[in-house]
Every structure is written in structure tokens, then in C-alpha cells.
Amino acid sequence: MNYLTAPLTDVDNPTRTLQAMGRVARGYSRIFAEGRHADRLSPSGHIRRTGFDLRLMVTGSEGVADGVRAITLCRPDRTPLPRWTPGAHIDVFTPQGRQRHYSLTGDPADVGSYRIAIRRLPDGTGSVEMHRLRVGDLLTVRGPRNAFNFAAAPSYLFLAGGIGITPIAPMVRAAAAAGAEWRLIYTGASRASMPFVDELVALDSSRVEVRPDDECGTPDVAEMVSHASARAAVYLCGPTGMLDAVRSVRDVAAAGIELHSERFSPPPVVGGQRFTVALARTGTEVEVAADETVLEAVRRVKPDVRYSCRQGFCGACRVRVLDGEVDHRDRVLIGEQRDDSMMICVSRAADRAVLDL
Ligand code: FES
Numbered sequence: 001m002n003y004l005t006a007p008l009t010d011v012d013n014p015t016r017t018l019q020a021m022g023r024v025a026r027g028y029s030r031i032f033a034e035g036r037h038a039d040r041l042s043p044s045g046h047i048r049r050t051g052f053d054l055r056l057m058v059t060g061s062e063g064v065a066d067g068v069r070a071i072t073l074c075r076p077d078r079t080p081l082p083r084w085t086p087g088a089h090i091d092v093f094t095p096q097g098r099q100r101h102y103s104l105t106g107d108p109a110d111v112g113s114y115r116i117a118i119r120r121l122p123d124g125t126g127s128v129e130m131h132r133l134r135v136g137d138l139l140t141v142r143g144p145r146n147a148f149n150f151a152a153a154p155s156y157l158f159l160a161g162g163i164g165i166t167p168i169a170p171m172v173r174a175a176a177a178a179g180a181e182w183r184l185i186y187t188g189a190s191r192a193s194m195p196f197v198d199e200l201v202a203l204d205s206s207r208v209e210v211r212p213d214d215e216c217g218t219p220d221v222a223e224m225v226s227h228a229s230a231r232a233a234v235y236l237c238g239p240t241g242m243l244d245a246v247r248s249v250r251d252v253a254a255a256g257i258e259l260h261s262e263r264f265s266p267p268p269v270v271g272g273q274r275f276t277v278a279l280a281r282t283g284t285e286v287e288v289a290a291d292e293t294v295l296e297a298v299r300r301v302k303p304d305v306r307y308s309c310r311q312g313f314c315g316a317c318r319v320r321v322l323d324g325e326v327d328h329r330d331r332v333l334i335g336e337q338r339d340d341s342m343m344i345c346v347s348r349a350a351d352r353a354v355l356d357l
Contacts, residue, residue: 053140053141053142054075054081054082054140054141054142055075055076055138055139055140055141056073056074056075056076056081056114056138056139056140056141057073057074057075057076057136057137057138057139058071058072058073058133058134058135058136058137058138058139059072059073059074059113059135060072060135061133061134061135064117064195064196065192065193065194065195065196066190066192066193067119067120067193068117068118068119068120068163068193068195069117069118069120069130069131070105070115070116070117070195071115071116071117071118071130071133072106072113072114072115073113073114073115073116073139073141074112074113074114076138078112080111080112081111081112081113081114082143082144083108083111084104084108084114084143084144084146085108085146085149085150086108086150086167086170086171086173086174087103087146087147087148087149087150087167087170087171087262088103088104088108088143088144088145088146088148088167089101089102089103089104089143089144089145089146089147089148089167090102090104090114090116090141090142090143090144090145091141091142091143091145091308091314091316092116092130092139092140092141093139093140093141093142094126094129094130094139095129095133095137095139096129098125098126098129098306099306099307099308099314099316100126100127100130100308101143101308101309101314102116102117102118102166103116103148103166103167103237103262104116104144104166104167104170105117105165105166105167105169105170105196106170107170107173108170108174114141114144116166117163117166117195117196118130118131118163119162119163147262147313148167148237148260148261148262149260150170150171150174150235150260151233151260153180153231153232153233153258154181154229154231154232155180155181155182155228155229155231155232155233156171156175156180156181156182156183156232156233156234156235157182157183157185157224157225157227157228157229157232157233157234157235158171158172158175158182158183158184158185158234158235158236159184159185159187159224159225159234159235159236159237159238159242159246160184160185160186160187160236160237160238161187161188161219161237161238161239161242162187162188162189162193162194162238162239163195164236164237164238164239164242164262165186165194165195165196165200165237166195166237167237167262168184168235168236168237169196169199169200171235172184172200172203173203176203176204176207181229182207183207183208183209183227184200184207184208184209185209185211185224185227186200186208186209186210186211187211187212187213187216187219187238187242188211188212188213189212189213189214190212190213190214190215191210191212191214191215193212194210194212197210219242221242221245221246221249222245222249224246225246225249225257228257230257231257231258232257232258233257233258233260234246234257234258234259234260235260235261236259236260236261236262237261237262237263240263240266240267240268243261243263246259246261247259247261263311266293266310266311266345266346267311267346268291269290269291269292269293269348272289272290272291272292272348273290273348274287274288274289274290275288275348275349275350275351275352275353276288276349276351276352276353277294277297277298277349277352277353277354277355278352278353278354278355279298279301279302279355279357280322280354280355280356280357281356281357282301282357284301284302286298286300286301288348288349293310293344293345293346293348294342294344294345294347294348294349294355295307295310295317295344295345298344298355298357302357305317305344305357307344307345309345310345310346311345311346312329312330312331312332312343312345312346312347313330313331313332314332315332315343317343317344317345318332318333318341318342318343319341319342319343319344319355319356319357320340320341320355320356321340321341321342321353321354321355321356322340322354322355322356323352323353323354324349324350324351324352324353324354325349325350325351325353326338326342326347326348326349326350326353327347327348327349327350328342328343328347329343329346329347329348330342330343330345330346330347342355
């Protein structure tokens with residue numbers, strides 16, 4: 001399938017049938033999740049779940065680079081999975097109930113399985129659990145969803161840093177399959193730590209540059225961007241520093257280059273002020289520093305607080321606000337939802353907020 005010309009389907013652009021199903025699901029949610037008798041009809045679990053969930057089985061777990069495992073997921077009965085487009089991700093609920101989101105990094109034409117890749121982080125409780133998965137384990141998965149859409153463009157420059165290759169790889173394959181003009185610059189700490197190098201180089205070695213830091217030095221972002229032709233689309237996923245550096249390259253806007261990016265780590269707090277949050281269920285008061293998020297501060301006293309994207313778009317960290325004025329910085333809550341809730345991974349309080357935690 002050519003993803004550059006084919007209309008997006010299902011989750012991205014729902015048909016009338018899917019829209020009708022969505023209305024039915026919303027009605028169900030109103031009765032069983034939000035209605036007066038919701039507690040009795042839907043006893044609360046570790047994490048509140050709404051929307052369509054899949055129960056998938058691990059059918060493969062393979063080391064693909066130092067500290068990185070690729071996990072393959074299928075339905076237990078091997079029936080087809082929902083379709084996805086390059087840039088999409090799924091939310092995975094780990095065996096201990098943590099919610100994490102991972103980019104789909106396999107072939108979108110393969111409706112029999114999903115492939116994700118996870119770098120094990122030193123303090124990453126979720127990534128440690130994911131690395132321990134064995135073939136046959138069952139996981140609850142939500143999605144796929146796409147917040148990093150791949151669109152048609154005259155040419156492409158793909159920039160990936162480390163595990164940021166995961167959403168970029170399917171885009172590169174789609175561009176190659178479509179016969180588009182493209183180039184990939186792939187950076188990472190060392191060659192051994194960079195997943196999928198061989199399969200990407202095999203697409204067209206003349207268009208793929210692999211630049212491990214220990215061989216090539218610290219990436220020169222301005223030089224990397226200079227490879228984009230006028231009116232090119234630049235797709236970028238990597239560490240926060242790399243994204244900020246690309247945005248600050250002045251020629252990007254001047255040359256009419258379209259920049260599309262996704263972070264795999266939280267954005268830095270901008271314009272933050274120090275404030276306090278009170279956790280109503282325990283009476284604990286937590287100071288939130290000017291340069292940290294509420295989530296980071298709360299995790300010091302409540303390490304099991306739920307979260308996933310840490311960027312204000314997945315909804316996992318939504319918390320009821322019992323008192324206080326909130327500076328909403330998320331992309332999830334709309335209208336009245338902002339009256340009594342906040343996404344603690346990005347939103348802040350003016351002075352003091354009381355949270356239902
Ligand atoms: S963790 Fe995703 S919105 Fe906060």
C-alpha cells in the first residue's frame with residue numbers, strides 16, 4: 001500500500017460505521033463508566049480504561065541492539081489487527097498495570113502482528129517489565145493512534161536519534177516503496193546501540209547515513225538540516241536536545257522546510273513557577289520546582305502514580321482537581337473537562353492545587 005497517496009482509514013479517518021460504533025461506545029461509557037452507578041457497574045481497577053482495548057500475545061522478543069528489544073504482538077487467534085499508518089503508536093499496559101506508549105515500527109501492511117522496540121532505561125520501571133516479557137505472555141493494548149502523521153511531500157529528510165528510529169523506520173520504508181526522494185541520517189551513542197541499522201541500510205545504502213557519536217562525534221544539527229532540499233519535509237524523532245537544536249536552525253523556516261517531530265522524552269518546562277500540590281487522600285504536600293513537572297514531584301512521594309507519554313497527549317496521567325487554579329498545557333482536555341481535571345505531566349498550578357490523589 002502506498003501511504004503517501006492512500007486515504008487514511010479506520011482510526012485516523014473513521015467511516016460512518018466506525019463513527020456509529022463510537023457513539024455506541026460513548027453511550028456505554030456514560031452509563032458504565034461515568035453514570036451515577038458506575039462504581040457498581042464497573043468496579044474500579046488499577047487503571048481506568050475507556051475506548052477499544054486489544055488483548056494481544058507476545059509472539060517474539062528479540063534483542064536488536066544493546067539494551068533494546070523488539071517485541072512482536074499478535075492476537076491469540078491470529079485474526080487481523082486494526083490497521084495503522086507510519087508514525088502511529090500503541091499504548092501498552094504492562095503486567096503490573098503501568099501504561100506506556102510505543103511507536104509501531106514494523107510493516108503497516110502486516111495486519112497479523114505489531115512490532116515495537118523498547119530501550120531498557122536505568123530507572124525505567126516500564127521498560128524493565130517489557131524486557132522481561134516472554135513468548136506467550138498476554139498484554140492489554142490500546143490503539144493504534146497517530147499523533148505523528150506522515151504526509152505526502154516532494155522530498156523527505158529523516159533525522160533519527162537513538163530509539164527515535166522507531167516511528168521513523170516505517171516512514172522511511174513508505175518513502176522508499178513510493179519511489180520518493182528521501183534521505184535518512186541516523187545518529188546514536190554507538191553503532192551497537194542503534195536498532196534496525198542493517199534493515200534500513202538494505203533499503204538503499206546510498207540514502208542512509210549512520211552516524212554513531214563514538215565514530216562521528218556529536219551530531220551537528222545545522223549540518224544535518226542542510227541536507228534538506230527546498231520544500232522538503234523533515235521528519236525528526238530523537239532526544240529533546242536534538243529537537244530543540246533543529247527548531248533553532250534559522251534556515252528551516254526560510255527555506256520553506258516543513259518540520260514534523262516527535263519526542264521520546266518529555267519537553268523541558270517553559271516559564272514555570274514554583275507552587276504546591278496537596279494530595280487529598282493522604283494529606284501530603286508536595287513542592288513543585290519551577291523546572292519540574294507535577295508528575296515528577298508527585299512521583300517522589302507516590303511512585304505508582306500513572307502516566308505514559310509525559311507530553312500531554314495520551315491522557316494517562318489525568319487527575320481530578322479538587323481546588324486551585326490550573327494552567328492547562330495538555331492536548332487532551334477540552335471545555336468542561338478542564339474545570340475539574342488536569343494532566344499532571346505538563347499542566348501546572350498558579351499557586352496551590354489540591355489533587356484527588
Ligand atoms: S502522561 Fe500522557 S498526558 Fe500525561
